[in-house]
Amino acid sequence: MQYRLTIDVFCHAEQTSSAAKALAEQRAFARCKIAVRDGGLARAVTHYADHPSPHLIIVEDDGDTDMLQSRLDSLAQVVEPGRKLIVVGAINDISVYRRIVSLGVTDYLVSPLSLEGMTDAIERAAHDPKGPEKCKFIAVTGARGGVGASTIAHNMAWAAAKRLNIRTILADMDLTFGTAGLAFNQDPRTAFGEAFGDPERIDVTLLERYMAGDDDNLQILSTPGALRQYDSIDEESVEKAIDLCRQMAKLVIVDVPHVWTDWSEALLTSADETVLVLAPDIANIREARNLLDFLNGKRGDSKQVKVVINKSDIAKRTRLLPKDISSTLGIQPVAAIPFDPTTFIEAANDGKMIGERFKSHKLIGVFTDLVMRTGVRAGVKSGSATAPKKLAFPGLFRKPQPKVA
Numbered sequence: 001m002q003y004r005l006t007i008d009v010f011c012h013a014e015q016t017s018s019a020a021k022a023l024a025e026q027r028a029f030a031r032c033k034i035a036v037r038d039g040g041l042a043r044a045v046t047h048y049a050d051h052p053s054p055h056l057i058i059v060e061d062d063g064d065t066d067m068l069q070s071r072l073d074s075l076a077q078v079v080e081p082g083r084k085l086i087v088v089g090a091i092n093d094i095s096v097y098r099r100i101v102s103l104g105v106t107d108y109l110v111s112p113l114s115l116e117g118m119t120d121a122i123e124r125a126a127h128d129p130k131g132p133e134k135c136k137f138i139a140v141t142g143a144r145g146g147v148g149a150s151t152i153a154h155n156m157a158w159a160a161a162k163r164l165n166i167r168t169i170l171a172d173m174d175l176t177f178g179t180a181g182l183a184f185n186q187d188p189r190t191a192f193g194e195a196f197g198d199p200e201r202i203d204v205t206l207l208e209r210y211m212a213g214d215d216d217n218l219q220i221l222s223t224p225g226a227l228r229q230y231d232s233i234d235e236e237s238v239e240k241a242i243d244l245c246r247q248m249a250k251l252v253i254v255d256v257p258h259v260w261t262d263w264s265e266a267l268l269t270s271a272d273e274t275v276l277v278l279a280p281d282i283a284n285i286r287e288a289r290n291l292l293d294f295l296n297g298k299r300g301d302s303k304q305v306k307v308v309i310n311k312s313d314i315a316k317r318t319r320l321l322p323k324d325i326s327s328t329l330g331i332q333p334v335a336a337i338p339f340d341p342t343t344f345i346e347a348a349n350d351g352k353m354i355g356e357r358f359k360s361h362k363l364i365g366v367f368t369d370l371v372m373r374t375g376v377r378a379g380v381k382s383g384s385a386t387a388p389k390k391l392a393f394p395g396l397f398r399k400p401q402p403k404v405a
């Protein structure tokens with residue numbers, strides 16, 4: 001099995017550091033992003049004060065256990081909830097193991113750590129059924145261009161961030177003509193497409209530089225509108241960028257433009273949920289049929305594409321009613337959004353989402369419901385919607401199944 005985890009290791013002992021560096025050479029961990037640093041637990045505490053948390057943190061500490069507990073407490077203040085922590089300590093004693101694990105730490109191992117000890121511990125942690133809360137990844141696309149897929153992706157992102165209080169990233173993969181920045185009245189300093197010029201360099205820090213948004217709960221990757229060509233984008237770099245976004249948020253909504261390339265196919269196939277938007281006409285139905293056959297075949301029964309009919313009542317007198325479309329496609333749409341040019345144009349002209357432009361509007365509920373139909377649940381309300389919630393230790397790290405060292 002190949003893992004796709006981000007792992008930070010903070011070492012003291014030379015042997016632990018060598019083991020961590022050798023980890024990336026192992027086939028099972030070749031797709032992991034592993035960062036190895038010296039300085040042990042103390043450095044981890046300062047590091048996470050201003051860096052995002054990876055899936056798994058391994059910290060080595062050479063202090064006594066009383067010190068260890070207070071340092072873990074400090075770490076808990078800065079690490080995002082739901083991440084896994086393996087502690088490597090100097091004391092080889094089962095009572096210390098029990099005490100540390102009872103705090104909610106995933107595992108306690110004795111320093112220094114061999115490569116084998118490290119791989120075993122990561123494998124155990126990765127298979128812990130109470131794993132870190134995963135970030136959901138939703139891909140939104142249109143059966144044809146102009147059907148309103150981007151508009152729906154934008155309003156879903158707004159509803160998730162503002163109505164459901166979920167830390168959300170909206171990634172606009174229409175790298176040249178994307179409108180996510182414009183729609184939210186944001187001006188990305190650099191076009192998201194530039195990130196793919198040198199795929200090796202893509203990391204969390206780089207992506208943060210491309211993000212725009214005045215609210216931590218909603219960050220946007222888009223273009224300021226420069227006429228640039230982005231032809232040689234490969235599937236792996238897109239996958240890498242989206243994986244990194246998933247470490248930085250609870251929900252990633254990717255607006256996949258109406259193109260058929262390796263990377264668009266990969267996004268639509270691999271997303272946790274794929275939403276296909278279509279307008280009620282014959283060409284849309286033909287394209288939707290093709291896309292649904294292909295994507296559902298690849299995604300399997302449990303992850304079928306969800307269909308939204310947009311501008312559903314645009315041609316009131318034609319026979320293409322939502323019920324006709326669903327019987328032709330053999331699928332029940334999750335939403336039918338009416339044709340309402342005044343509302344959409346007014347909001348767009350103000351650089352606002354419908355929920356911002358209008359105090360109350362029934363479409364706000366429609367978009368919120370659409371997000372929830374993809375299985376996303378409202379986040380916990382904190383004092384401020386902008387600050388990521390920081391929980392006190394020991395509730396921070398998920399408690400593992402009881403086991404003996």
Ligand SMILES: Nc1ncnc2c1ncn2[C@@H]1O[C@H](COP(=O)(O)OP(=O)(O)O)[C@@H](O)[C@H]1O
Nearest residue numbers: 142145146147148149150151338339340341344
């Ligand atoms: N339900 C709707 N009623 C009226 N206009 C809509 C609706 N949905 C989208 N639009 C408009 O349709 C146009 C195309 O939308 P867009 O989201 O850019 O489409 P796509 O991303 O599928 O190419 C935009 O001007 C948008 O405001």
Ligand SMILES: [Mg+2]
Nearest residue numbers: 149150174257
């Ligand atoms: Mg679009």
